[in-house]
Amino acid sequence: MPFEHYKEVDLSSRNTLGLPSVSQYLGAFHSVSDLQHAFEFARNLSLPCFVMGGGSNILLPEYLPGLALLSSDRSxxxxxxxxxxxxxxxxxxxxxxxxxxxxxxxxxxxxxxxxxxxxxxxxxxxxxxxxxxxxxxxxxxxxxxxxxxxxxxxxxxxxxxxxxxxxxxxxxxxxxxxxxxxxxxxxxxxxxxxxxxxxxxxxxxxxxxxxxxxxxxxKLPDYRVFGNVGSFFKNPTLMKSVIQTLEQAQVLNSNTRSAQGKVSAAALIQAAELGDLSVGQAGISPKHHLVLENRGGATLTDVLTLAHLIQEKVERRFGVTLEIEPQQLTQLIHAPNPKG
Ligand SMILES: Cc1cc2nc3c(=O)[nH]c(=O)nc-3n(C[C@H](O)[C@H](O)[C@H](O)COP(=O)(O)OP(=O)(O)OC[C@H]3O[C@@H](n4cnc5c(N)ncnc54)[C@H](O)[C@@H]3O)c2cc1C
CATH class of the missing domain: 3.30.465.10 (Uridine Diphospho-n-acetylenolpyruvylglucosamine Reductase; domain 3)
Structure with a gap:
C-alpha cells in the first residue's frame, strides 16, 4: 500500500513555541501496519524519521530533513x-x-x-x-x-x-x-x-x-499568545545539605522544595534575578519564570542561547545544574529498521 505523505510542510503552527520549521516530509499513521509502510518509504529514500504529537514539548530546527510522523488514531x-x-x-x-x-x-x-x-x-x-x-x-x-x-x-x-x-x-x-x-x-x-x-x-x-x-x-502564559513549551527546565532534586544552604540564604523555603528534595527551578531563576533576561525575541515569561516565551519571531538559536545563559548563571550562583525538559527533535531521529 503506498504511504500517503506531504512534502515541505510548514510546522510553525504545529509547535506551541511557534518556531519556524519546515519538515521535508510529513505523514500520518493509524496502525502499526501504516508505520511499517512509512518506515519502508523512508528506507527506500534513506530518510531519517521522527515522531511528533502536538508539538508542545519539542524544539524544532528550521529544517527537518526526513520524515515526520504523526498518529491519526484518536480513538x-x-x-x-x-x-x-x-x-x-x-x-x-x-x-x-x-x-x-x-x-x-x-x-x-x-x-x-x-x-x-x-x-x-x-x-x-x-x-x-x-x-x-x-x-x-x-x-x-x-x-x-x-x-x-x-x-x-x-x-x-x-x-x-x-x-x-x-x-x-x-x-x-x-x-x-x-x-x-x-x-x-x-x-x-x-x-x-x-x-x-x-x-x-x-x-x-x-x-x-x-x-x-x-x-x-x-499561572501559565497562553502559548497561543506567546509561544512556549510549558516548563523549560526540570525541577532539580538536590542533596539535603545543598537545600539547607539555599534555605539559609533565603533562596528556597518550605513552599519551593519538597520533602523528597525536589526544588523549584523557577525559584532558583527568580532568586538569580534573571527575569529580565532575553535573547533576540526569546525571553523569560513574567508570569512564570520556568517558561521561556517566543515574543514574536524567535529562532531556535535565540531560545537555546537564552536557556544556556540561564543554566550558566544558575550554576554559577547556586551550583545547581538545570536540565532542559523539551526534546530537540534533531536528537530524536528514529533510524528506520533495516529488518522490518
Ligand atoms: C502551556 C504548556 C503547559 C504544559 N504543562 C505540562 C505539565 O503540566 N506537565 C507535563 O508533564 N508537561 C507539560 N507540558 C509539556 C507537554 O504538553 C507534554 O510533554 C506533552 O505530553 C507533549 O505532548 P505532544 O503531543 O505535544 O508531544 P510533542 O511535543 O510533539 O513530542 C514530545 C516528545 O514525544 C515524542 N513523541 C510524541 N509522540 C510520540 C509517539 N507516538 N511515539 C514516540 N514518541 C513520541 C516526540 O518525539 C518528542 O520527543 C506543557 C506544555 C505547554 C505548552
Whole structure:
C-alpha cells in the first residue's frame, strides 16, 4: 500500500513555541501496519524519521530533513474501569471523556497540551499526579526488530519527566496506551494550590478539573499568545545539605522544595534575578519564570542561547545544574529498521 505523505510542510503552527520549521516530509499513521509502510518509504529514500504529537514539548530546527510522523488514531475505548486510547488523541479530550464516563484519576492532569501518545514519553505530571500511576500497558512499534510490542508499566521505567521512551527515542513509536482508572472519585489535593480550594469545589471531579484549568490559566502564559513549551527546565532534586544552604540564604523555603528534595527551578531563576533576561525575541515569561516565551519571531538559536545563559548563571550562583525538559527533535531521529 503506498504511504500517503506531504512534502515541505510548514510546522510553525504545529509547535506551541511557534518556531519556524519546515519538515521535508510529513505523514500520518493509524496502525502499526501504516508505520511499517512509512518506515519502508523512508528506507527506500534513506530518510531519517521522527515522531511528533502536538508539538508542545519539542524544539524544532528550521529544517527537518526526513520524515515526520504523526498518529491519526484518536480513538478512545472504555471497557469497565480501563480506557485504551490512540496515540493521536488529544490528552485533554481524554481527561474530559473519562470524567464524562464516570472514570476518575486524570483530573489533576487537566489542560496539559499534546497527545496521548506523547504522555508516556516524559511521564506527564501535574499537581502531585503522574501518568505512571494509571498505566496498564503501552503499545508501540519496536524499531529494533520491527515488531509491535506491549510494554507493562514496569517495562516503561517511568521516572520524574522521564521514561524508557525518552531515554531511547530511536527505539519505540507509541501507538496506543491503556490506563486503569477508578470508578470512585478520590481527590488528590496534596499540592499547595489545591489545598486552598473550598470543599464544595473539590467534592466533584468536574469541580476540581475546572479549578485546575483556572489555576493553570492564571499561572501559565497562553502559548497561543506567546509561544512556549510549558516548563523549560526540570525541577532539580538536590542533596539535603545543598537545600539547607539555599534555605539559609533565603533562596528556597518550605513552599519551593519538597520533602523528597525536589526544588523549584523557577525559584532558583527568580532568586538569580534573571527575569529580565532575553535573547533576540526569546525571553523569560513574567508570569512564570520556568517558561521561556517566543515574543514574536524567535529562532531556535535565540531560545537555546537564552536557556544556556540561564543554566550558566544558575550554576554559577547556586551550583545547581538545570536540565532542559523539551526534546530537540534533531536528537530524536528514529533510524528506520533495516529488518522490518
Ligand atoms: C502551556 C504548556 C503547559 C504544559 N504543562 C505540562 C505539565 O503540566 N506537565 C507535563 O508533564 N508537561 C507539560 N507540558 C509539556 C507537554 O504538553 C507534554 O510533554 C506533552 O505530553 C507533549 O505532548 P505532544 O503531543 O505535544 O508531544 P510533542 O511535543 O510533539 O513530542 C514530545 C516528545 O514525544 C515524542 N513523541 C510524541 N509522540 C510520540 C509517539 N507516538 N511515539 C514516540 N514518541 C513520541 C516526540 O518525539 C518528542 O520527543 C506543557 C506544555 C505547554 C505548552
Amino acid at each position: 478512545i475505548d472504555i471497557m469497565g474501569d480501563e480506557v485504551t486510547v490512540g496515540a493521536g488523541a488529544s490528552w485533554d479530550n481524554l481527561v474530559a471523556e473519562t470524567l464524562k464516563n464516570g472514570l476518575f484519576g486524570l483530573e489533576n492532569l487537566s489542560s496539559i497540551p499534546g497527545t496521548a501518545g506523547a504522555a508516556p514519553i516524559q511521564n506527564i505530571g501535574a499537581y502531585g499526579v503522574e501518568l505512571a500511576r494509571f498505566v496498564v500497558s503501552v503499545e508501540a512499534l519496536d524499531l529494533q526488530n520491527g515488531l509491535a510490542v506491549t510494554l507493562t508499566v514496569d517495562d516503561c521505567q517511568f521516572e520524574y519527566r522521564d521514561s524508557l521512551f525518552k531515554r531511547h527515542p530511536e527505539r519505540f513509536v507509541v501507538t496506543r496506551l491503556t490506563l486503569k482508572l477508578s470508578t470512585r472519585f478520590a481527590p488528590i489535593l496534596a499540592y499547595q494550590d489545591l489545598q486552598r480550594l473550598p470543599a464544595q469545589i473539590t467534592e466533584s471531579a468536574e469541580g476540581l478539573r475546572r479549578a485546575i484549568q483556572s489555576i493553570r490559566a492564571k
